[in-house]
Amino acid sequence: MADKRFFTVAGPFTLGQLAEITGSELSDPAAASRVVNDVAPLQEANEDQITFLDNRKYADYFRNSKAAAVFVKPEMAGEAPAGTVTLKNKNPYKAYALAAQAFYPSKVREEYRAPTAVIDPTATIGPNCHIEHGVVIGKNVKIGANCRIQAQAVIRDGVEIGDDSDVGVNCYISHAIIGKKLKLHPGAVIGRQGFGFAIDPTGYIPVPQLGRVLIEDDVEIGANSTVDRGSGPDTVIGRGTRIDNLVQLGHNVKIGKFCVIVSQTGISGSTQLGDYVMTGGQSGFAGHLQIGSGAKVAAQSGVMRDVGSQEEVMGSPAVPIRQFMRQTAMASKMATKKGNEE
Numbered sequence: 001m002a003d004k005r006f007f008t009v010a011g012p013f014t015l016g017q018l019a020e021i022t023g024s025e026l027s028d029p030a031a032a033s034r035v036v037n038d039v040a041p042l043q044e045a046n047e048d049q050i051t052f053l054d055n056r057k058y059a060d061y062f063r064n065s066k067a068a069a070v071f072v073k074p075e076m077a078g079e080a081p082a083g084t085v086t087l088k089n090k091n092p093y094k095a096y097a098l099a100a101q102a103f104y105p106s107k108v109r110e111e112y113r114a115p116t117a118v119i120d121p122t123a124t125i126g127p128n129c130h131i132e133h134g135v136v137i138g139k140n141v142k143i144g145a146n147c148r149i150q151a152q153a154v155i156r157d158g159v160e161i162g163d164d165s166d167v168g169v170n171c172y173i174s175h176a177i178i179g180k181k182l183k184l185h186p187g188a189v190i191g192r193q194g195f196g197f198a199i200d201p202t203g204y205i206p207v208p209q210l211g212r213v214l215i216e217d218d219v220e221i222g223a224n225s226t227v228d229r230g231s232g233p234d235t236v237i238g239r240g241t242r243i244d245n246l247v248q249l250g251h252n253v254k255i256g257k258f259c260v261i262v263s264q265t266g267i268s269g270s271t272q273l274g275d276y277v278m279t280g281g282q283s284g285f286a287g288h289l290q291i292g293s294g295a296k297v298a299a300q301s302g303v304m305r306d307v308g309s310q311e312e313v314m315g316s317p318a319v320p321i322r323q324f325m326r327q328t329a330m331a332s333k334m335a336t337k338k339g340n341e342e
Contacts, residue, residue, distance in 0.1 A: 022095035024087035052096035179217035194251025
């Protein structure tokens, strides 16, 4: 159960309401009026809570669950313990997410400007924005309606941010045009100067970074992640993309729609990712690569060549996953053989 010091529950809801919210089918229509007060993990849920099962690995927990109700795939519904109602759904985790959103909705933002916020008179702030202490907003900035700018955030001259966006504590944004529903977690830096210089025997000659960062609607960027502005072309992040904590995107990088980039990934300048690409944690990409739509890159992979659409790669240098597995198995056999000979 969520700690009430930090979270406010909005329930209770009937199972009928939750079935409608999530598009699920009740195993027992007569249970539609049964009330649940909260969501909870499968192992901990009790008689007035709802939970979910999405992985057969946890089927034993499901069979012994004390939960009032469980979101499950239709083929698993018959394994529910007596007294537990199932809400059948092809995607139980999505159904649980929608139910959890109902129990714990986002707080309604009230219009507020902290007295310590410094806002240039040329900036345009939309209605119902919540601007916290220590915020600095520069010249000609445009911020849409229903936004929250959290404490100590800095938004430099000319930046535009769309409606319903949330800029976290200590974030820094410059040279950026941003769509609606941005979620920027604490410490993220958007639009810093890209890592560009000409090499000369007398030293390194900085190359002015004259591009921008373009972020489309409904993008989330994690804590302490950094996105460099373009050197001339723009750096672009496509709609619906999710970027984890501690990610680095170099100048001119282009990320497609609905990509997932996991923590500590580094993408070098001018590399382009198609739509729906997924990268595992600590993966690294050389510059000027083309990563096809739907490609998957395993954790700690070093990508040094183009990757085709739907291709799955692993290792450093990254190779197709089946090839990596064969190489690993062969190396293990050789090591075992050598050990036995010694």
